[in-house]
Amino acid sequence: MIRFEHVFKRYPERGEALSDIGFEMSPGEMVFLTGHSGAGKSTLLRLIGLLERPSRGKIFVNGRNLASMPRRQIPFHRRQVGMIFQDHRLLPDRSVFDNVALPLVVMGLGHKEIGRRVRAALDQVGLLKRERATPVALSGGEQQRVGIARAVVARPPVLLADEPTGNLDPDLSREIFVLFERFHYVGVTLLIATHDLNLVSSMRHRTITLDEGRVVDDSGDW
């Protein structure tokens, strides 16, 4: 589903953020991405979402080579890749419903279809009753769940999460990870960057560890 072949990412100011990254994820796999701060986790995820282009190497998502993807195809690629951010990236002046609906609105779906799918997504994250609220009225955990609902509402085959529990207490973090596991069970491919090694070890999924932009450990399939 996702394959990296000798991928390098170089920033002019810093040098190599990623060096010779190579790994492969099969469809429906759930993988944790760990490593010290600055190891390159966020950079790797941004490459998959085509928020940035690699300096060198090939990245395949869903069989398509991202390097040769023309610019106008990027939006359609991003609809295949749901992204979840540590800082949620929600629109503070829009309701929960509108925030979650955004990917569907962007796709040009009709009203009824949007309403149906948004409520289904909110139901999955347990926020069906808060659809009228604005994000500022929600707790951090709730906001993160809104972000997750937005990422899954268009039912993308791939889900990326960049430190989704960075600001949450252990109980809330576990809740979120359990939620991810549910998507894993229905066949979504998940790549989750996290610092939370306790949670990672307790969940027994494949874990890729980065150090200084290199893969230093790939625990393999469980």
Next chain:
Amino acid sequence: MANKRAVRNRSPRLLDRPGIWFNHHLQSIIATLGRLMDTPLPTGMTIAVIGISLSLPASLYVMTENLRTMAGGWDQSAAVSLFLKLETSDKDAEKVAARLRAWPEISQVHLIKRDQALAEFRALGGFEEALEQLKSNPLPVVLAIYPNHFNASPENLERLRIRLLNLPESDFARMDTLWLKRFQAILDLVQSASMLLGGLLGLGVLLIVGNTIRLEILNRRIEIEIMELVGATHAFIRRPFLYTGAWYGLLGGLTAWLLVSIAVLLLQRPVSRLATLYRSEFDLSGLGLSATGVILGGSILLGLIGSWVAVNRHLETSELS
């Protein structure tokens, strides 16, 4: 293969569903207007600036068009004064006049007899003594010839004048159209200048809309970024801004139209009073249908281009694309 099909199904082919496509546009059009109404003061100021800018060339246009119509009226009254040779008697002059009336390019011939001319000259006053000294009437018969105004172009008039001059009875022919030619040349100049002004102010409108949209984009850049993250195409992101620009153009154009129309209405009375003083009737005309169309169409186009440039500049520099 199965995945590929999934991709197809998920990426909407909007043209396959014209109803939804149309609804989206309609919604966007109404929503952008609503957004503009939410901030009436800045919106109103932008529209006023656009309207005033466009009203300048538009009013110049109205002015020159009216002057042209007025000058058209003078064209009709433009006559050639044909002075016959002194020895031509009133009777012979009558014959000449009768002959000329048959010419197709002439609509009327008005004969001024020698005595009549002298009497008129006397009536002017101041020449009594000089005239007393003369034994005979020094004034020739004059034929005031009114050309057929359908072909009263300056060239045709000149041709007519030369033809009249070649008559055996004629002494000389005078035509008061030079000033008319000059006047028309000035009108042409003013009209060209107003076009130039229109171009410059149009550019100004472009910049105003572009800058307003740029600020709007800056206000909403987080929203735009998030839309890009969830897979919005550039066309989708551009759409509301284009409609906003079109609204600015339309409302600005309407404002310009309103300003010019009010000005015409206010000047209507003084102008017709002035016309009565000159024993003529003249109605000031406003912006016609086609000129209104040009102003509205042009201002909408300017709004669209201005916002198009602003959005594209933003999207091009965006790191996400």
